[in-house]
Amino acid sequence: MNMLMPPAAKRAKQTAHLELDDVYGIKALLSDEYKKDITLIKVHSCQLESKQQLQAVIQELAQKLPHFQHLKRVHDRNVLICPTADIKDTLELHLKQHQISDNVLQALCRNVNVVEVPASSAKLRVQYDQMIKYWPCKFHPDKYAESLQNGSNFTVSQRLFHKRMAQLLRSLSKDLNEDQPVAICVDPRQPSIVAIAGSNSDSSHQHCVMWLVDHVARSQQGGAWQSQLDFVQDKQNTRRTLRGLPQTYYDYLQRHEHCQDLQYGAELPRRGYSEQSTDDQVTSADNDNLSKYGPYLCTGYDIYLLREPCLMCSMALVHSRVKRIFFLEQSENGALTTSFQLHSVKELNHHYEVFQFTT
Template identity: 25%
Template sequence: MGSTKWEIVHIPGKPPISPTQQPKVNVFASVIDPKVTNTLIRKLNQIAPLEDLRHVKRVRKSCSNGQTQLSLILCLAGEDGDELGSMPEHVLELVNCYQLNPFVTQVCRHAATTKEEWEEQCKLWPTSFHPPTYNIDGITGFNEEDSKVVFNHMNHALRLAISSNHQLVNAAVIVDPCANQIIASACDEIFSWDTCLNGNSNRELLLHQDEASGSHDAANRFLSSNLQLNGSHNDCHPSYKGVSCLNPWQWSQQHLSSSSSSFWHPLRHAAMVAIEYSAARDRNLFPDVGRTAETSAQVNPVENSTAESPHKKHKTDPIKVKNAEVAPTDTFLCKSDRPYLCTGYDIYLAWEPCAMCAMALVHQRIRRIFYAFPNPNAGALGGVHRLQGEKSLNHHYAVFRVILPDEALGRLELDASATETIKKDD
C-alpha cells in the first residue's frame, strides 16, 4: 500500500532488525542467593568477562511465588551446548563452591538500536539501551513547521532534477537551516548537451530560489513516475540513466567522438558540484586581503546574494552554529569569520547519494542529508551501504528519506514522458 501523504523517515546507521528475529547466543546462568551477588559478579568479571556482550546485564531480577529471585549469567555456553564440561574451569569452581545449579538460556547477540528492539530483548534477558546522544533535529521526529520547510526544499531539488537539459538527473540543494537559506544548488554535470555549440551549461537552467517555496500541488507536477520510486527496484529505467549516483560507472562505457556536442566528467555529481558552488560562495563573501568581490570566484547565479547571510565559526557544534550572527548586507565579513566548509548545513538530494558523494559530505561536515528516492544500485546511505553508521569516521550526519505521496509519484510519468519527448525532438 502506497503513501497518501508526505513523510520523513530517519535512516539509522544500522539496518533495522525485526525484534523477534534478532540473533541470539547461548549462555550459562544460575539462580543465586542475593547475599552473594556482588561477590559473584566481581569474580566472574575477572575470570569470565562478557566482552562481546557488554549490552547484556549480568543479573536478571524476577518474581517467583511472590518472592524476588535473582539469576546471574556465569559465562558463554560452549560448542557443546548445555554440557557443563564446556564451562571454564574457574567458573566450575565457583559453581561448586556456591552450590549453583547452572542452566542454559539465550540473550541477544547485538545491542538494541531502537526502543522496540530493546523491549523485545528484555523478554529474554535484560539489556541496556542507549539512544543516540548526539542532538540532531529530526531524529526523534519533525514538527509541522519543520516538516513544511523540509518539503519545500525537497520540492526545489525535485524541480531541478527534472528540469535540467530535458533529462532526468540528480539534483542537490545545500541549505543553512539556521536562516532557512539556500546556500547552493546544482544538478549532475557528468553529461551536458550542446555545451560546445552554445556555451550553455546545466547551471544556467537552475530555478530561482523563490520558486522553491511553492505549494505541494505545484511541486507534484515535477515528481517521479512509473518506477516504484518509493519502493525498491533492481533495473534502472531508461529515463534515469542520466542520474549519476544511480550509474556511477556509466562514464566508462561511453565512447564519445571528438565531434560530439557533449562532454563527460565522472566526478561532477550533483552533490560535488553543489559543494563547489558553496565553496565559491564562501570565497566571494570572504575574499582574501587585497581581493575584491569582483575578482573573487564566480558564484552560482541563483545564490549570488549576501542579504542576511549567516556565518558560522570554525566549529562543529550545532548549537554554536545556531547562535551565529547575521552578516551585514553591505559589507564582507572578516576572514576569521569564514564558514568552515559546510558545517551545520543540510543537503537535499533527489536520489540517494553514492559512496563518493556520501564521503564528500562527511568531509564537508554536513549536518543532515535528505533524499527522496532510494538508490538500489550504489546507494551509500541505506540502499546498499550505510556510511552514516561507520564508527571509524570522524564525522557523522543524520540521514532522512522524504517519502512522496502516491498522488505526487503518479504525476512524474507524464513529466518523464514529456522530458523524453523533448529530448528526442532536440
C-alpha cells in the same frame, strides 16, 4: 459560521501545508544496528541456593568472567555464568581455568541449565521491549535516536520546509534542467538557500553534488571549477552573499510566487576562520561551529538532493562536513541506502544524518 472560518489567505496557506503533508513523508535512514532483529545466544546459568551467596558470586564473576555488560547478571536467584560456546570441555573445568575460587565454583555448578539471552544491547526501546521477554536488560534510552525512529525529530514548521525543498527539487529539475538531478544547499539556521547546482544530459548525478560543493565554496570566496554559468553578484556592503546561486536558478525563484517567502544567501566568511580552523575544531561540534566560527566548507549545512548520491559524492559530502542529507529518489549505485550505508561507518571522522522523502 463564517465567523469561525479563517481568512482566505490563511485557508490557502493551510491547504498548501496539507498538500505537502499528503505528498511527502520524511524517513530517517538509521544504520542497521537500529533496525536489526534480536539475536539470541545460549548461555550457561545456575540457580543459587541462597541469596547470601550472591555477593561473592557476582563479585568474582565480574572480575574473572566479565560477560553480559548489556544484561543484568542476576534474575531472581538465577545467575548468568558464561556463553555456552566458550566452554570447550565442562563448565567446572572452564571455571577452574579462570581461577574461580572453590566456594564460588561449588555454587555455580549446582542447578545448572542453558538459557537463551539477547546477544547485544538495545539501541531503541522497541528492541528493548523484545529483549526483556528473554532476560532482564540494561537500557539507557537515547531520546534523539527514538525521535528519529518515530519521526518526531522535526517540528511542524521544519517538516514543511523540508518538504518544500523536495517540491522545489522537482520543479527546478523539470523546468530548468531537462529532468536531470538538482541539488540545494541550505543554512538551516534561518533557513536560507546558500547554493543550487544541477547536472545536465552530458553528466551523471554524481557531478551534481560535486558542483554543489563548488558553488558553496564560491559563497566563501573560493571555488575550483570553471563554470559557464553566470552567478548572482553581491551588492556593496551586503551582509549575506548570493555568490553560490546561479543566476538562472535565482531568477526562476524570484519569478514564482510560491518562492517569494524563501530566504536566500549565505553568511559571509568571518575573517581569519578558514586559516585558523583545524579538523579537530570542526569535528568537535559541527552543529555549533557554524554559529561560532561562521561558514567553513559545508559545516552545519543541509543538503537536498533529487537522487541518492554515489560513494564518491557521499564521501565528498563527508569531507565537506554537511549536517544532514535529504534525498528523493534512490540510485542504482547509491551509497546511503541502496548499496551501502556510508553514514553508518564508525571509522569516519565525520558523520551526517540521512533522510529520504517518501511518497
